[in-house]
Amino acid sequence: MPINGKRAYELLDRIGFIRTSGSDQEKEASQILMDEIQSLGIEAIREPFEVEDAIVHRAILKVCEPYEKSYEVTAWKCCPNAKLEGELYYAQDALTPVDLANMKGKIVLVNNFLRLPTYKKMLESGAIAFITYQGSLLDKREDSDLDTRKLRANFRKYGNLPGVNMLVEDAFELVVKKAHKVYLEIEQENVTLTSHNVYATIPGTEDPKTIITLGAHYDSVPFSTGVYDNGAGSVIIMEILREFVAHPPRRTVKFCWFGSEEVGLEGSKAYIAKHPEEVAKTRLMINVDVAGAPLGKDVAMITGPESLVSYIEYLACAENFSLHARQDIYSSDSTPFANAGVPAVSFCRFGTQGAAFIHCRHDVIQYLSADSLEATAAFVNTFASEIVNTAVFPVERTMPDNMVKKVHEYLDIKDEK
Incomplete structure (x- = not known):
């Protein structure tokens, strides 16, 4: 039952619809994955977890002085309700002493996406609200979707500021026309949704107590069919599941399709929290996130020992597969595993600029190919099969200090001195 790109592409087409965190569509996609697993004669388990x-x-943003105009905005979900008027301040860097000194009592416009260090500094400097923006000035407005972003719990633990998001052309106009006083209003109610992870397990024939996990997230962002990010990873690990069904592994292999990755890695975090005994037995996590772009390059991000980088580079040469491997963290479901002490590898195929798209309406199956899916899937399968079936498991369950530091910085975990 060899890796089959056409079969993977067909499954990708079936799950290629918008499937946001906790939505009915996300659950529908989980059922499609479960049906596919069960068709192989394997038990599929769907586990619920809550997401905020x-x-x-x-959501209203209106310029009051020196001109009057209302702009289309979306509220940052889970931020506080607000009705406030204040002076607008454009923080070009947001972390310079000048910007920080001028934020107090202001509604602050920041460049692009809001990062945690910027948010913390805004709070410390006394900002009363924030505005973010997205897109390119080359975008046509009719082809642009305005994201609804969420102020995640790791932000809100430092303080909760109201915020809105707008298109770049509107942010450009605010600055060029020297908008001075603005009115911002947000009304929303917090809710709890139910998302799901899907699991399948192939027991090891000789060492069933040792677990290697393969994972991929199957949710998407709003407006996007999420085939490149990350329906592709979901169908790739489904192909690898088929291979392990046909060729039972020496060690146990756990397959995980994670929900709600796009809102903060919530599915993998839920798995880690709910299954500590399994995690303790897990020696390696193999993650696949973004694949299928014909124009691009394959990359392996190793959050673990440097020796694993060399292992993968050697295997790529042996298999005549062009791939760049490096030691680093990756913003995906591999990171919560690394935080739990499990070495992790994320395989990705990064599309070249203009040839693959994420987090927008242009993430569509027409820009992917069965051949590209098959090539990445075949190499990941070779790596997984080799390492799962080694006589002695070659990867030590340890996390280098430099990776611990990066993981803790990413997850905003304070190191105890």
Whole structure:
């Protein structure tokens, strides 16, 4: 039952619809994956977990001085309700002493996406609200979707500021026309949604107590069919599941399709929290996130020992597979495993600029190919099969200090001195 790109592409087409965290569509996609697993004669388990969300009733941004105009905005979900008027301040860097000194009592416009260090500094500097923006000035407005972003719990633990998001052309106009005083209003209610992980397990024939996990997230962002990010990873590990069904592994292999990755790695975090005994037995996590782009390059991000980088580079040469491997963290479901002490590898095929798209309406199956899916899947399968079936498991369950530091910085975990 060799890796089959056409079969993977067909499954990708079936799950290629918008499937956001905790939505009915996400659950529908989980059922499609479960049906596929069960068709192989393997038990599929769907495990629920809760995610926080919000229903936004109103989001308003209006310039009051020196001109009057209302702009289309979306509220950052889970931020506080607000009705406030204040002076607008454009923080070009947001971390310079000048910007920080000028934020107090202001509604602050920041460049692009809001990062945690910027948010913490805004709070410390006394900002009263924030505005983010997205997109390119080359975008046509009619082809642009305005994201609804969420102020995650790791932000809110430092303080909760109201915030809105807008298109770049509107942010450009605010600055060029020297908007001075603005009115911002947000009305929303926080809700709890149910998301799901899907699991399948192939017991080891000789060492069933040792677990190697393969994972991929199957949810998408709003407006996106999420085939490149990350339906592709989901169908790739499904192909690898088929291989292990046909060729039972020496060690146990656990397959995980994670929900709600796009809102903060919630599915993998839920798995780690709910299954500590399994995690303790897990020696390696193999993650696949973004694949299928014909124009691009394959990359392996290793959050673990440097020796694993060399192992993968050697295997790529042996298999005549062009791939760059490096030791680093990756913003995906591999990171919660690494935080639990499990060495992790994320395989990705990064599309070249203009040839693959994420987090937008242009993430569509027409820009992917069965051949590209098959090539990446075949190499990941070779790596997984080799390492799962070694006589002695070659990867030590340890996390280098430099990776611990990066993981803790990413997850905003304070190191105890």
